Amino acid sequence: MRPGVVALALAVLVAAPARPARAQFSFDARRIGMGGVSLNRDGNVRRFNPAYRAVKNRRDVGGPKFSIPVPLGLIKFFHDHPIGNLGNDPTFNPDSAAFNPVALMNLVFNPPIFYEVKKAPTPTNDVTFTIGRNAFVIDLGAANVLIPEQEFGLGSTSRLLDVGAGFAGFNVGVMGFMQYDVGFTLDSLLRGVLRDADSVRPATTYTVLGDGVVQAGFAPTVGYASRVVKGAGAGDDSEDGLYLGAAVHWYMGATYGRGRGPAGFTTGSPVLGAVPTALLDDTLYTSNKPFGQGFGGDVGIVWISGPFEVGLGVNDIGAKLTWNDTKVQRLLFVAVGDSISTTLLRNHVQSTTKLPVTYIANTTLRMGTGTTVGGDVVNSGRGTVIHIGAEQRMGLFALRGGVSRDQRKKMQFGWGGGVRLGPIGLDLGFWTHSNSFATQRGITMATSISVY
Amino acid sequence: MRATASALMVVAALVSAACGEGRAIFNVDVLSFIQPSGKDTLRYNVPTALAASADSFITPQKVSLPPGLGKSSVDSVQVTAAAVIDNTTGTGSIQFQVYFSKDSASVYTTTPYISSNATITGPQPSTVPLLPPTSVSLSDSVFNADQLWVGVHARVTKNAGAALVGRLRLTTLSLRIVLKDKIF
Numbered sequence: 001m002r003p004g005v006v007a008l009a010l011a012v013l014v015a016a017p018a019r020p021a022r023a024q025f026s027f028d029a030r031r032i033g034m035g036g037v038s039l040n041r042d043g044n045v046r047r048f049n050p051a052y053r054a055v056k057n058r059r060d061v062g063g064p065k066f067s068i069p070v071p072l073g074l075i076k077f078f079h080d081h082p083i084g085n086l087g088n089d090p091t092f093n094p095d096s097a098a099f100n101p102v103a104l105m106n107l108v109f110n111p112p113i114f115y116e117v118k119k120a121p122t123p124t125n126d127v128t129f130t131i132g133r134n135a136f137v138i139d140l141g142a143a144n145v146l147i148p149e150q151e152f153g154l155g156s157t158s159r160l161l162d163v164g165a166g167f168a169g170f171n172v173g174v175m176g177f178m179q180y181d182v183g184f185t186l187d188s189l190l191r192g193v194l195r196d197a198d199s200v201r202p203a204t205t206y207t208v209l210g211d212g213v214v215q216a217g218f219a220p221t222v223g224y225a226s227r228v229v230k231g232a233g234a235g236d237d238s239e240d241g242l243y244l245g246a247a248v249h250w251y252m253g254a255t256y257g258r259g260r261g262p263a264g265f266t267t268g269s270p271v272l273g274a275v276p277t278a279l280l281d282d283t284l285y286t287s288n289k290p291f292g293q294g295f296g297g298d299v300g301i302v303w304i305s306g307p308f309e310v311g312l313g314v315n316d317i318g319a320k321l322t323w324n325d326t327k328v329q330r331l332l333f334v335a336v337g338d339s340i341s342t343t344l345l346r347n348h349v350q351s352t353t354k355l356p357v358t359y360i361a362n363t364t365l366r367m368g369t370g371t372t373v374g375g376d377v378v379n380s381g382r383g384t385v386i387h388i389g390a391e392q393r394m395g396l397f398a399l400r401g402g403v404s405r406d407q408r409k410k411m412q413f414g415w416g417g418g419v420r421l422g423p424i425g426l427d428l429g430f431w432t433h434s435n436s437f438a439t440q441r442g443i444t445m446a447t448s449i450s451v452y
Numbered sequence: 453m454r455a456t457a458s459a460l461m462v463v464a465a466l467v468s469a470a471c472g473e474g475r476a477i478f479n480v481d482v483l484s485f486i487q488p489s490g491k492d493t494l495r496y497n498v499p500t501a502l503a504a505s506a507d508s509f510i511t512p513q514k515v516s517l518p519p520g521l522g523k524s525s526v527d528s529v530q531v532t533a534a535a536v537i538d539n540t541t542g543t544g545s546i547q548f549q550v551y552f553s554k555d556s557a558s559v560y561t562t563t564p565y566i567s568s569n570a571t572i573t574g575p576q577p578s579t580v581p582l583l584p585p586t587s588v589s590l591s592d593s594v595f596n597a598d599q600l601w602v603g604v605h606a607r608v609t610k611n612a613g614a615a616l617v618g619r620l621r622l623t624t625l626s627l628r629i630v631l632k633d634k635i636f
Contacts, residue, residue, distance in 0.1 A: 126475045126476070128477045128478075129477065130478075130479045130481075131479065131480045131481065132485075133481070133485045133487075133488065135484070270488075
């Protein structure tokens, strides 16, 4: 069991780039110091807004060519958890008296890439269980705020690959995509038990409804982007004007799987005097063959006027994939033998999936005297995130600050600074986050080197 | 019971202090497990006119506890008990004892966890409260288990005279088990 847990934990840590991408939103300390906003035409705006294909990158106005993260958090992590001793490390060893599942989950949700200046404290209040023949009450105390009232889960749409070539505003290429979304919803009775310390009732069913989908593939793409209106009085080298962009994707799904259904249990009567019945009754859809197909598109618009810039990009509009060869199975828990039976409900049937519509709206204002402010609103498939930030350059130095509203609708704060020495810059950014199983925020310190 | 408690406690443990420095406290209403079978009442009847003694026992009753307790070390336990004697005729005294054990066979071979005495005097019928120490602090491996057996014993000692007839009725029997370490 021990090696399995270690392997699983490490695999999750290594294979969870989507989560840190959303949690830490960037490996660039400059962005982290501005609450997540990017004042350059990189990252999210180019990924979400096809009109930016026609707009010059802003390296020439202060942006670096690229940034290299300095993962101080990993240094500390491997100092605290020597790689040769991971098999015996209490963090990954459920058999250890010091094993703490909350700490492990916090590690998964908040990978230690950067240095954690302030760790979110694990709640440590007493938990009281009241047990009677026909009563079972769990009082989590202050920790009950951690019980989600609505659906909770993970999800994102990623474009793992985007290559192509173009001329005269046209672009032809191939995009690789992956979308996953896993959500869980506690039913009201179970939520009442865990959150409101209601007693477990006899002969009552308590469930968690799970709904998960993952799909991946590639999409040949044809796009066009151009400046359709040139700014009044703008010179030939001016960026001012109105830009439009659009792209059509022919989605060719490689594989997909979807599972949906409840898991839980039905209590006996009386509650503690009879054996409850476990419940699992899920439907699983899987593609037998690749090439689920469909069409969809992206559109974008950018307007630049001197120091002011605003853009809007929307992706995967109408992206519905049809899978012509799908297997539908039912997974059912069978009390006799404590086993799960798999029943083939339908085979070689057609099914469909959708890619969620994602978008970004962004704006930037260069105010002169080295001051730049900006903001964006991003939805990458599961909730909207808002970033607002500013940078003040003073010769070699830069000061940065910003705020954001994360996917859990909590306000987060970023601040930091940097120094640039010729082609090299060293940046430092601090960021508050709520990625842990805790009621209080943690603070991460990001460090990165920028190459100009 | 196991599945119910396990499922709920796993969720609880993930968000609770059971994994941090907080304590997990289990308040167990033992009486609720005994009452439905009527074992919360011990009847006595010593008809002889001479002074005599008699013993009454309940069949050991099982109390199901959350499975996590079986893997834990118990920090402290408190037992709270109270009983009432409803005496119909006669005078004498009653000794009331409560036993706990990990298995049913050894319930009455162990030392009682709580014990109390009461005297029945004066006009009859009468109701006599039988109040052992409100709580007894224990630190015992008996409670480091996911099931527990409880027994109640009454030793009735009759004075010379009218038959001693009545019943002993449990009114409170509860446990407070405190775990300070992990429960999984």
